[in-house]
Amino acid sequence: MATIKDVARRAQVSTATVSYVLNGTGVVSDTTRERVLAAVAELGYQPNYSARALRTRSHTLGVVAPGIAGRLADPATAEILAGLSEAATAAGYCLLIAAPTDSEAEGELDLRLARSGRVDGLVLFDLRVADERPAVLAEARIPAIAIGAPATGVTCPIAGFDLRAGAEQATQHLIRLGHRRIALLATSSDLSISEPFYAGYVAALHAAGLRRDATLVIEAGSSEDDGMAAMQELLAVRTPPTAVLAATDTLAFGAMHALRDSGKVVGQDVSVVGCDDLPLAAHTYPPLTTLRAPRRELGATLARHLISLIERRTVPPVTLLPVRLIVRHSTAAPRAAG
Amino acid sequence: MATIKDVARRAQVSTATVSYVLNGTGVVSDTTRERVLAAVAELGYQPNYSARALRTRSHTLGVVAPGIAGRLADPATAEILAGLSEAATAAGYCLLIAAPTDSEAEGELDLRLARSGRVDGLVLFDLRVADERPAVLAEARIPAIAIGAPATGVTCPIAGFDLRAGAEQATQHLIRLGHRRIALLATSSDLSISEPFYAGYVAALHAAGLRRDATLVIEAGSSEDDGMAAMQELLAVRTPPTAVLAATDTLAFGAMHALRDSGKVVGQDVSVVGCDDLPLAAHTYPPLTTLRAPRRELGATLARHLISLIERRTVPPVTLLPVRLIVRHSTAAPRAAG
């Protein structure tokens, strides 16, 4: 592999000049520039990444996500990653993905990657309510941005979806259809996003003069199976709900499965609303009414903001992308109120 | 940030000794080793990645995948990535993800990442039939492994699923149920995996004394919408199929949607078999009979093999992981043959 010295020799200049030409820094005459570029082309020269990174920055954004039973395997994550990756590459950065192991937990991995200079900054998935990661990274002066919702004591910028407005809008939709007993399949209350989602749900109920029924709020996990189990639980309540708002499409899919198993017709008997609008949501039976979350756009926003932080520009502390209700066929007026 | 010099000074040794201790190379007395380790701990020393990589290797595996409308956003990919990432991290490697752009195509990006030493090797997703990537990389002596099926002229190791056996098994299943007109929703014929899938389908038909009907073989794309469109096409045929084998679950989901739209009951009227066994497949209506592909395991295999190549060990040219038919409720005996 040709090095900068080979190029310099062939172009009869010093390595400094080659560097200046390639980086557009410094002043170089046109004829010299051309000689250098010709040498670069002839040798097929490619600057060594590690050498450059040693002097400058790594130009890499880090993502630490558990592979197993975790974020990485989630279809919604995939699209955020796609957006991240595209925006990062467009800005001259790459995306590094690492998985925590038994011997190295998420937080330690975050620190190691950043402190070893392997990444210039980190994207934190699934911000939790009392997440220590932002504080730890902030103390070490490591640029970071979290995906989620504002949580107390979080010291790094946050980007996410406006789930409060979304949940409110979705709940309103159900109320307008005539539903009065509306259940909530929430994600783990550890997650920062669970709070605004719940708040939006409650706000819509209150605005309509409805009371929240604690038995209709279930903290489900995240998988289809979790959604299914939660729905079964709801069906066993004295007066089951006529509508369900699920915090993710995946939970909604599980809920729909449980409803069908118990002989209910989704839409006719019980309405279901999801959140994410996975590509699949349009193709389930019935097609799912859901909140469309612009995941690619979130990915791109994360990349842009993180790069801004790395390059010492400022970014808004909180960026919430709007979600929009997509009405399909999993929601309808309740039977009795028909 | 502390450097190796700081550690050396504090432990009263040379930087070489520190390096020997940290890497387990060289001979160092126990007392010195302890002094060094103590200094490391006290300073919170973390070796600089770029400096190390400059002398040795990058310890990074590369994945080049188009973000938009591409591989990265696919739920099946996500799990392969999860497996890759976990196995890579466990072996001391990381995963780098980059997206091609308008100005830099996939192949160029592959080359740049490898030739700049940013990655030690590459995982090639979606091996195509006449894919030039393996040859280009082989010529540049860049370790690479492709995901797909053996294709003519491919000069790098390949790992994938045994789709030929899988498709055969799935087709057999449909034949045993009594189906005679079995359609195939194939992926793009550009992809290397389309060939074995088709071959397995045809082999099962022939073994049962059935003839392949060209009108029942449709080259669909990859999205749910593609599956839906293809199914609509099949429904318009003079004698529509009573069963459909789809090359991916995603295509199958689309096909089921089209069937429902045209008033057919999936399973009762038309059987559908998918391939992948996405987590969702168990929760659709009806739950999808499908070929389970061990995606995480494939990811882990890819990582292990690629690392072997990087470290100059040999790997089998072709590794096909077995797939297994999971029978759910989207397949049943055809109406007439009840």
Place this chain on the structure above:
DNA sequence: TTTAAGCGGTTAATCGGTTAAGTGGACTAT
């Protein structure tokens, strides 16, 4: 005419590690 600034380069220090070669002292074999 003298001074300062600008141009188009070069030299060499530097980033932070790895590792081949060398070195001094203790110990063993002859």
Place this chain on the structure above:
DNA sequence: ATAGTCCACTTAACCGATTAACCGCTTAAA
């Protein structure tokens, strides 16, 4: 007593870039 081996380190070259400092020359400003 002398030479040869280890042992446990150290020295210093090296990986391949970036970049501050400098240099000789020309040209414009005072």
